[in-house]
Amino acid sequence: MNLRHLRTFVAIAEAGGVARAAAGLNMTQPTASRQVHALEAELEVPLFDRIGRRVRLTSQGEDLLRRSRRLLSEADMLGEQARALKSGQIGVLRLGATTQWIESVLADFLPQYRLRHPGVEVRPLEDGGVRLLGRLERGDVHLTITTERDGRFNSRLLYPVYLLAVLPKNHRLSRRTVLEVAELADEPLLLLGPGFGSREWFYSACQVAHIRPRVFFDSVAPHTLIALAAGGYGIAVVPATVLLPRGRIRALPLAHRGVPIGRWQTAAWHPQRFLAPYAECFIEELAAYTQHDYPNRNVTRRTPRLPRGKER
Numbered sequence: 001m002n003l004r005h006l007r008t009f010v011a012i013a014e015a016g017g018v019a020r021a022a023a024g025l026n027m028t029q030p031t032a033s034r035q036v037h038a039l040e041a042e043l044e045v046p047l048f049d050r051i052g053r054r055v056r057l058t059s060q061g062e063d064l065l066r067r068s069r070r071l072l073s074e075a076d077m078l079g080e081q082a083r084a085l086k087s088g089q090i091g092v093l094r095l096g097a098t099t100q101w102i103e104s105v106l107a108d109f110l111p112q113y114r115l116r117h118p119g120v121e122v123r124p125l126e127d128g129g130v131r132l133l134g135r136l137e138r139g140d141v142h143l144t145i146t147t148e149r150d151g152r153f154n155s156r157l158l159y160p161v162y163l164l165a166v167l168p169k170n171h172r173l174s175r176r177t178v179l180e181v182a183e184l185a186d187e188p189l190l191l192l193g194p195g196f197g198s199r200e201w202f203y204s205a206c207q208v209a210h211i212r213p214r215v216f217f218d219s220v221a222p223h224t225l226i227a228l229a230a231g232g233y234g235i236a237v238v239p240a241t242v243l244l245p246r247g248r249i250r251a252l253p254l255a256h257r258g259v260p261i262g263r264w265q266t267a268a269w270h271p272q273r274f275l276a277p278y279a280e281c282f283i284e285e286l287a288a289y290t291q292h293d294y295p296n297r298n299v300t301r302r303t304p305r306l307p308r309g310k311e312r
Helices: 003-015 018-024 029-043 059-086 097-116 131-139 199-210 222-231 277-292
Strands: 047-050 054-056 091-097 118-124 141-144 155-170 188-192 214-219 235-239 247-256 262-269
Touching: 003 018, 003 054, 003 059, 018 029, 018 199, 054 059, 059 131, 091 097, 091 131, 091 277, 097 118, 097 235, 097 277, 118 277, 131 141, 131 262, 141 277, 155 199, 155 222, 155 277, 188 199, 188 222, 199 235, 199 247, 199 262, 222 235, 222 247, 262 277
Parallel strands: 091 118, 091 141, 188 214, 188 235
Antiparallel strands: 047 054, 141 262, 155 235, 155 247, 155 262
């Protein structure tokens, strides 16, 4: 079976059309169509229903799409393993991470890493914290940076991520060192939307503290919440991975009965897939870097340490 034909099939399925997929593959539309027709002829099953200029997967096509992704991922891994065995210094590292982590950590760490490892191309893939684990399972990325713990994957602890309350400097609670979650019971709150891990941490803490949060506004953009907090619209609840602006706001770690709320940031990888030497080196250097420098360390340096948990 021709892997190029499989790649074209996957690209068309994900793009929802031949023209868009062909442009992404740097090939002509007729070439892409011929490759899919050749694949259908080889398998003797229709993979797409053609509806005008759009295509829709048949049931056979949906099954083949899942299998093709796995096969292509393994083929990529095989090629990368061969290159790693040859030199150990050249390759591509696909790294899954959240927008906030890319902004607050990778943007500063990556230039230094590139100077030491010019042959390693780090390709960030941005997604939500929970969805990143699915990316890792499918083989879309070699490593993912996440606060989510999952027994399917190996992990390396990096640094603690505390949950922060962001409020105006003139707020009555702003002089605290640590803010108890129960003190937010009657406050208008600005929260990240459903699907954000830190929102789930906060709701779990509220449940334990027997309070019902008053949500004034939620957003997928943490800096929007911080701007509203600075304007006096409420208290923003964000993870410490978010870069905080200087000026009218104060950030306080949240706790429940003195125990801080948060998770450990980890680097995670699939134990059943090959991890190139340069990926292992990336993990070690990232762990060394974040041991001394991680987002908002100055805000949380006096906060009790989060339990480390176990590495796998």
